[in-house]
Amino acid sequence: MTLKIKHLLVVTLAFGCGVVVLSAFLCGCGARDDDADSEARVAEADRKLAENIAAHKKKVARELARGKAKGECMMGDTYHKIGLYDKAVAAYKKAVASSPDYVEAHAALGRAYAALEQWDDAVAAYKNAIAIKPDYAEAYVKMSGALVKLERHAAALAACKKAVALQPESAEARTSLGVVYDALGRYPDALAAHAMAIAIKQNYARAYNNLSVTYHKLGRHADAAAALKNALRFKPRYAEAHYNMGVVQGELGKYNEAYVSYMKAIAFKPDYAEAHYHIGVNYNQLEHHSKAVDSYAKAVAID
Numbered sequence: 001m002t003l004k005i006k007h008l009l010v011v012t013l014a015f016g017c018g019v020v021v022l023s024a025f026l027c028g029c030g031a032r033d034d035d036a037d038s039e040a041r042v043a044e045a046d047r048k049l050a051e052n053i054a055a056h057k058k059k060v061a062r063e064l065a066r067g068k069a070k071g072e073c074m075m076g077d078t079y080h081k082i083g084l085y086d087k088a089v090a091a092y093k094k095a096v097a098s099s100p101d102y103v104e105a106h107a108a109l110g111r112a113y114a115a116l117e118q119w120d121d122a123v124a125a126y127k128n129a130i131a132i133k134p135d136y137a138e139a140y141v142k143m144s145g146a147l148v149k150l151e152r153h154a155a156a157l158a159a160c161k162k163a164v165a166l167q168p169e170s171a172e173a174r175t176s177l178g179v180v181y182d183a184l185g186r187y188p189d190a191l192a193a194h195a196m197a198i199a200i201k202q203n204y205a206r207a208y209n210n211l212s213v214t215y216h217k218l219g220r221h222a223d224a225a226a227a228l229k230n231a232l233r234f235k236p237r238y239a240e241a242h243y244n245m246g247v248v249q250g251e252l253g254k255y256n257e258a259y260v261s262y263m264k265a266i267a268f269k270p271d272y273a274e275a276h277y278h279i280g281v282n283y284n285q286l287e288h289h290s291k292a293v294d295s296y297a298k299a300v301a302i303d
Contacts, residue, residue: 069099205235
């Protein structure tokens with residue numbers, strides 16, 4: 001009996017110990033799992049923190065670079081305003097180098113190249129601006145002007161149409177489209193485009209000036225003169241409009257009036273070679289040949 005009881009007790013104890021051991025084993029596994037989960041969560045939190053810190057550093061770097069680029073752009077704008085276009089180009093290039101995705105810097109660089117009549121470079125700069133901002137209507141417009149200078153009329157027309165599609169109410173886009181049509185000899189389309197620009201913006205001197213050019217090509221000198229009067233009414237210091245008025249007046253035989261218009265053009269733009277040249281033509285018409293020679297010399301010196 002006793003032996004049997006002891007046996008049972010041992011078994012029971014063994015079974016009990018087995019339970020205790022098993023329980024301890026299970027509890028031990030749970031603790032290790034919790035520790036692993038905790039470590040994973042800490043690691044994930046550390047990773048996210050590192051990512052956030054890196055992103056913040058990048059943002060700060062971008063903002064610092066953009067701030068620097070804006071300063072360089074402002075310097076370029078100042079150079080551009082006073083006619084130092086080479087220095088403007090250099091400043092805008094620095095801005096682009098500081099902040100490659102700064103779309104306004106690319107566009108400003110295009111304008112500076114255009115002022116230097118470096119048309120291929122201007123087109124490239126405007127393309128870079130558009131690559132960053134595909135809906136940049138103004139860049140399409142400015143690029144079209146450079147493309148016209150390069151006689152790439154099909155590309156210029158496509159650029160203008162894109163600008164109009166993006167901004168149908170843009171007077172600048174409309175009259176620029178008219179300039180392209182004019183270059184293509186599509187004068188009715190050019191007149192319609194300029195008229196649309198004026199309908200959108202009634203005091204738009206550039207549109208009136210562009211309209212006068214098309215009228216002049218059609219031999220409609222009175223209409224050209226009327227358009228130029230409107231251009232000068234809204235922008236009295238418009239050198240190109242004064243020059244174009246001189247051309248129209250000269251073809252109408254109004255040489256004295258043409259002389260006055262050319263002189264006004266030069267007053268507002270002293271390096272206006274074409275105006276100096278046409279003053280020479282005007283002097284020849286009036287038989288002031290020595291003065292004509294002087295004017296031609298000034299035109300050549302500027303060119």
